[in-house]
Structure formats: C-alpha cells, structure tokens
Amino acid sequence: MYQALSLFSKSWIFKRQDPKVAPEDLAQIHFLTESKAEQIWRDYVSQDQLHPDLFTEFDWPKKVPEELEINKVQWEKAWDSDLLELPEAVLAHCHHWGEDTTVYFCCHNEQIFELSWGVFKRTWKAFLFLDNGPILVGKKKKQALQFHSNGWVNLLLR
Template sequence: MYQPLECFTKSWIFKRNDPKIESEDLENIRLFSEQRAGQIWRDYISDEQIHPDHFTDYDWMKKVSAQAPKPKVQWEKIWDSEQSSLPDELVEHFASWGDDTSVYFCCNNELVFELTWGVFKRTWKAFLFLDNGPVLVGKKKKQAAQFHSNGWVNLLFRES
C-alpha cells in the first residue's frame, strides 16, 4: 500500500533545511504505491482525468457549486516569508478538521501522499514545491483545496 519516500523522484523536498521537517513528521508522511494512489485519486479526485492539467468543467473541483464563499486565497507570499503557518483563510476553511484527520495530498493518479492534518500544517511549505495543481482532501471530509503554481489556492467543497 505504501512505498518508501525515497521512491519519489523529488524526495529532496522533504529533506531540505528550509523548510525543515522534523523526523517525527517525516515518519508520518506516507507515499502510496501507484496502485493505491490510483484508487484514492479515483475515489476523491477524478475517475476521468489522471492529472490536474486535464480537469474539465465536468470535474467536481471546477464546478461553481464546489467553490467556497471566498474561493481564492494567495499562498505564495506567506510561503516566501518567514511565517511558518498556513494562510489564515486556509486554516479557517479546514477549521472542522482535527489534527489527527487523515488527509491526502493528491498530485496525480500515481502520486498521492497520506498524512494527518496536523503534520500537513507543519510541513505545507515542503509540499508546495509541488504546486502544479495538487488537491488536498480529507478522508471522509467535504473541505478541499487545490494549489496552483500562480500562487493561488482554490478553497473547495467536495461533492458526495
């Protein structure tokens, strides 16, 4: 179900000194096998498209009904700053999630990470080296977010 993080070609993002990821957090970042990643992708993201670049208006995250009241938030300015916490709007959007909520950081149908919300909040800067459209979803949760390389994140609600 999982494979070592070293199997990920960009595993260096988790081993940098800036941002530094503590060893106990690193141990809780799991990389799914391609098969399991594909299943999570189909269940939570899309059973039609294999990569965020291919999303269409038929995919849930592109629908108007999936947009949060304030649908776009700038993440890059805080990412570039000394501030370590997520942008406030993101924290507010996911306010109902406990630190132990299982989350999936979904880059494409073969690359999905599993971790807890608490670990993501502490390590988000490393994950956003992968900013080409990944979708963050919570297990059995409605709230979601899609990060874009233009420095913006779309705050979303998944359909049932």
C-alpha cells in the same frame, strides 16, 4: 499500501533545511504505492481524469462553490515569509478537520501522499514545491484545496 519515500523522484523537498521537515513529521508522511494512489484518486478526486491539468468544467475541482464567500486565497506570500502557518482563510476553510484527520496530497493518479492534517500544517511549505495543481482532500471531509503555481489556492467543496 506504502512505498519508501526515497522512491519519490523529488524526495529532496523533504530533506531541505529550508523549509525544515522534522524527523518525527517525516516519519508520518507516507508515499502511496501506485495501486493505492489510483484507488484514492478514483475515490476522492476523479474517475475520469488522471492529472489536474486534464480537469474540465464538469469535474468538481473546477466548480466554484456558491456557498463560499471566498474561494481563492493567495498562498505564496505566506510561503515566502518566515511565518510557518498556512494562510488564515485556508485554515478557516478546513476548520472542521482535526489534527489527526487523514489527508491525501494528490499530485496525480499515481502520486499521492497520506499524512495527518496536523503534519501537513507543519510541513506544507515542503509540499508546495509540488505546486502544479495538487489537490488536498481530507478523508470523509467535504472541504478540499487545490494549489496552483501562480501562488493561489482554490478553496473547494467535494
């Protein structure tokens, strides 16, 4: 189910001093095996597309949720600042998620990380070195986030 984080080609993002990932948080970041990642991708993200770059207007991450007043938030300013928290609108979008909610940070169908929402909130700056469209989904939650390299995050509903 899990493989060593050192097998992730960009594991350096978790070893930097800025942003610093505490050892106790690092121990709770799990890099899924390819087969487990493929299963999570199919179950939570897409049965048809293998990478966020391939999404079409028919895939749920491309759909704008009509019930959300705000569906796009700037993350880059918070990332560049000394503030540690995710932007307030992101936290508000995921307010149903408890600290121990299992989340999946999905880069593509073979590269997914499993951790808790609490750990993600503390380590999000490290994860956003991988900002080419990854999707964060919560286990058994309808809210989702997609981070883009242009500094914006889409607030989504599955």
